[in-house]
Amino acid sequence: MQNPSLEKAKGYWIGRFKAMASPCEILLEVKKAGEARQLVQLASEEALRVERKFSRYRQDNLIYQINQAQGQPVKVDTETAFLLDYAQQCYEMSEGLFDITSGVLREIWHFDGSDHIPAAAAVAALLPRVGWNKLKWQRPFLTVPAGMEIDLGGIGKEYAVDRTAQQLQQHTDASLLINYGGDLVATGARRDGSGWLVGVEDPQHAVSSPGAKQTAKTQYELVRGGIATSGDARRYLLKDGVRYSHILEPRNGWPVSNAPHSVTVAAGTCTEAGILATLAMLHGEAAEEFLQQQEVTYWCVR
Amino acid sequence: MQLKKPKSIRSALAVATCSMLSGVSHHATAESTPWEFDTALLYYAESDADNDRVTVVEPVIRARKEIADEEFLTFRFVFDSLTGASANGATPQNTPQTFTTPSGESTYTTNANQTPLDPSFHDARGAINAEWELPLSRLTKGIFSANFSQEYDYTSMGLAATLSRDFNNRNTTLTGGLSYNADTVRPVGGAPEGLSPMPTTTAVKKTTIGSDLDKNVADLLVGVTQVINRNTLMQLNFSYGMDDGYLSDPYKIFSVVDNTGSLVGTDPYLFEKRPDSRARQAIYWQTVHQFTKDVINFSYRYYWDDWGIASHTLDLKYRAELGRGHYLEPQLRYYTQSKADFYYFDTPDGSTLSYASADYRLGDLDTSTIGLKYGITQDDNSEFAIRAAMYTQSSGGDAPFPDVTANIIQFNYSFNF
Numbered sequence: 001m002q003n004p005s006l007e008k009a010k011g012y013w014i015g016r017f018k019a020m021a022s023p024c025e026i027l028l029e030v031k032k033a034g035e036a037r038q039l040v041q042l043a044s045e046e047a048l049r050v051e052r053k054f055s056r057y058r059q060d061n062l063i064y065q066i067n068q069a070q071g072q073p074v075k076v077d078t079e080t081a082f083l084l085d086y087a088q089q090c091y092e093m094s095e096g097l098f099d100i101t102s103g104v105l106r107e108i109w110h111f112d113g114s115d116h117i118p119a120a121a122a123v124a125a126l127l128p129r130v131g132w133n134k135l136k137w138q139r140p141f142l143t144v145p146a147g148m149e150i151d152l153g154g155i156g157k158e159y160a161v162d163r164t165a166q167q168l169q170q171h172t173d174a175s176l177l178i179n180y181g182g183d184l185v186a187t188g189a190r191r192d193g194s195g196w197l198v199g200v201e202d203p204q205h206a207v208s209s210p211g212a213k214q215t216a217k218t219q220y221e222l223v224r225g226g227i228a229t230s231g232d233a234r235r236y237l238l239k240d241g242v243r244y245s246h247i248l249e250p251r252n253g254w255p256v257s258n259a260p261h262s263v264t265v266a267a268g269t270c271t272e273a274g275i276l277a278t279l280a281m282l283h284g285e286a287a288e289e290f291l292q293q294q295e296v297t298y299w300c301v302r
Numbered sequence: 303m304q305l306k307k308p309k310s311i312r313s314a315l316a317v318a319t320c321s322m323l324s325g326v327s328h329h330a331t332a333e334s335t336p337w338e339f340d341t342a343l344l345y346y347a348e349s350d351a352d353n354d355r356v357t358v359v360e361p362v363i364r365a366r367k368e369i370a371d372e373e374f375l376t377f378r379f380v381f382d383s384l385t386g387a388s389a390n391g392a393t394p395q396n397t398p399q400t401f402t403t404p405s406g407e408s409t410y411t412t413n414a415n416q417t418p419l420d421p422s423f424h425d426a427r428g429a430i431n432a433e434w435e436l437p438l439s440r441l442t443k444g445i446f447s448a449n450f451s452q453e454y455d456y457t458s459m460g461l462a463a464t465l466s467r468d469f470n471n472r473n474t475t476l477t478g479g480l481s482y483n484a485d486t487v488r489p490v491g492g493a494p495e496g497l498s499p500m501p502t503t504t505a506v507k508k509t510t511i512g513s514d515l516d517k518n519v520a521d522l523l524v525g526v527t528q529v530i531n532r533n534t535l536m537q538l539n540f541s542y543g544m545d546d547g548y549l550s551d552p553y554k555i556f557s558v559v560d561n562t563g564s565l566v567g568t569d570p571y572l573f574e575k576r577p578d579s580r581a582r583q584a585i586y587w588q589t590v591h592q593f594t595k596d597v598i599n600f601s602y603r604y605y606w607d608d609w610g611i612a613s614h615t616l617d618l619k620y621r622a623e624l625g626r627g628h629y630l631e632p633q634l635r636y637y638t639q640s641k642a643d644f645y646y647f648d649t650p651d652g653s654t655l656s657y658a659s660a661d662y663r664l665g666d667l668d669t670s671t672i673g674l675k676y677g678i679t680q681d682d683n684s685e686f687a688i689r690a691a692m693y694t695q696s697s698g699g700d701a702p703f704p705d706v707t708a709n710i711i712q713f714n715y716s717f718n719f
Contacts, residue, residue, distance in 0.1 A: 073439070073440040075371070075437065075440070077371060078325075078326075078329045078371055079326050079329065081371075082322050082325045082326045082329070083322065083326075085322065085325075086318055086319070086322040089314075089318040090315070090318070093311045093314050093315060093318070094311065138440065138472075140371050140372060140437075141440035143440075162323055163323070163326065163327075166323065166327045267312075267316070268316055268319070268320075269319050269320070269323065271319050271322075271323065272315055272316055272319045275315060275319070276312070276315070279311075293309065293310045294310055294311070294312040295310070295312060296312060
């Protein structure tokens with residue numbers, strides 16, 4: 001699907017496009033098709049922009065330049081600077097669990113459902129190349145030592161959702177739901193005062209929180225705020241009866257044991273929800289305990 | 303392995319996320335950052351006990367824009383308009399004195415016991431300066447600028463480059479700069495030959511050495527700025543400058559007197575003559591300290607050159623925050639200068655001089671300025687300020703020139719567009 005598509009639903013419009021390897025959907029409570037089309041166009045441009053700018057799979061962006069700089073400082077633009085500041089804050093408040101330099105671990109960990117577990121020595125040999133604290137970040141210059149790399153993919157999609165919401169809200173007061181592959185945000189009450197109904201996988205651990213009320217078992221009414229999911233779906237390794245999740249602990253280089261299958265979190269913004277869901281996964285066995293500590297609405301699938 | 307009890311990071315995370323998203327949004331919304339405008343209008347009126355002298359009206363517009371991260375373009379436009387009378391250098395006498403104007407086409411007469419002032423003094427100057435500031439590497443910044451100014455008898459063109467580099471966790475900045483100006487002087491009626499007589503009647507023409515004369519000015523600056531602590535910043539600069547070319551003032555003369563102190567009968571006024579080169583040096587030290595809110599700014603400058611002039615400048619400003627964006631800033635400035643080796647307010651007849659000038663600006667001189675500024679800053683980053691100051695100037699030694707005082711009023715308005 002090259003151009004965004006637009007479909008009329010009862011009382012709102014649905015725009016669809018593909019970006020960041022995910023189906024993207026915008027629900028808009030606007031009256032005119034022209035306005036809806038314009039907003040969806042804007043949304044798809046923003047999603048593709050964020051993807052192009054921050055994808056580590058491209059060779060034409062700043063992330064590639066940074067990762068190829070061989071220890072030389074690279075000057076970054078203001079948007080990237082804000083994201084790096086944020087990544088640093090997340091690294092610090094999670095005591096190193098959230099780390100945008102952990103991507104190099106994928107050189108030895110291939111989560112293909114097989115039983116290929118790397119040797120402990122290989123993991124240990126990789127660890128000197130992981131750790132945000134080994135980078136030098138002095139706005140606007142980032143120095144990544146040779147052999148290390150950064151990947152903002154861990155927050156990219158959620159960030160794109162929040163940025164799109166911000167952008168569209170500059171053009172409309174209508175209620176919107178922005179959903180990029182299951183990471184989503186709602187911008188406020190609809191005309192009748194209700195929220196958007198969002199399907200979540202397992203609502204049995206739902207805890208109600210202000211701003212959003214629980215409705216049905218599989219439906220959550222989101223008025224304002226973000227929801228994001230972190231999960232290992234079909235990405236794991238299985239050896240000697242031990243299931244290794246694809247969630248890697250950046251501090252020791254090994255998969256987190258007893259991580260939930262998936263964690264969905266509702267929070268003020270999609271980005272926050274995404275960070276909390278990722279951190280919950282990284283807490284493994286203690287995922288629920290971590291989430292309870294945060295006093296957020298969450299759904300944890302084991 | 304997570305053994306510690308998880309802690310709550312939710313509120314810290316909410317704050318971090320919010321500031322990240324709003325930071326990006328703010329930056330993106332202002333997709334192109336605004337032009338910052340500073341506008342000012344200065345009014346300066348000078349007088350001595352007997353006469354009104356020079357009046358200057360000077361509007362200034364400065365526009366600055368961040369064209370990329372940490373990269374700025376700045377343009378500055380100045381327009382000066384000077385009217386009134388300026389001392390021509392001759393000493394007061396107990397008889398009226400008659401002089402020719404620079405064009406040589408008319409004369410003017412000064413009453414007995416009054417300072418001779420050239421009433422034909424009028425000028426308008428337009429100047430433009432463009433500056434490009436950009437980061438050259440993580441710790442290095444460059445500033446490149448070009449300037450042009452034009453008066454009816456003077457043109458100046460210049461280029462400058464400054465490099466600065468941060469050290470010591472950005473607590474220390476070293477700066478080095480070079481500038482070069484190529485100026486052209488086109489005196490009204492031609493440039494008089496130094497030490498040649500000024501005609502006292504329009505029937506006689508002055509001896510000239512040309513109508514287009516060059517002057518070159520080169521400056522070198524090295525400096526260090528040091529963060530002393532969170533509230534204190536110190537700066538120390540040294541500058542060295544070289545001027546060469548036509549450095550005399552084509553409109554200044556001096557009086558020649560006999561051994562009784564009276565003007566000599568023939569050729570009582572000679573055109574001044576200064577050396578055709580000058581080496582200048584200066585040391586500048588500045589300290590800025592911020593109290594809880596108020597800021598004190600103190601600077602001292604010592605200047606000396608090979609013409610024999612040495613000067614001290616002390617400047618003190620205190621900005622008192624009155625709350626809700628209002629502030630008051632009193633200022634005191636004191637300047638004292640010792641004369642150039644070839645400064646004589648008058649010259650005995652028969653002296654053999656290589657150079658001579660009676661320009662008060664080269665003589666012993668003390669000036670002081672006392673001022674007060676009141677400003678209001680608003681939420682939209684605009685600021686309005688008004689400054690009133692009084693300036694007094696007295697020629698030291700036994701020079702027979704009266705004190706000059708000046709009133710200064712300045713309006714400033716800054717805004718983003």
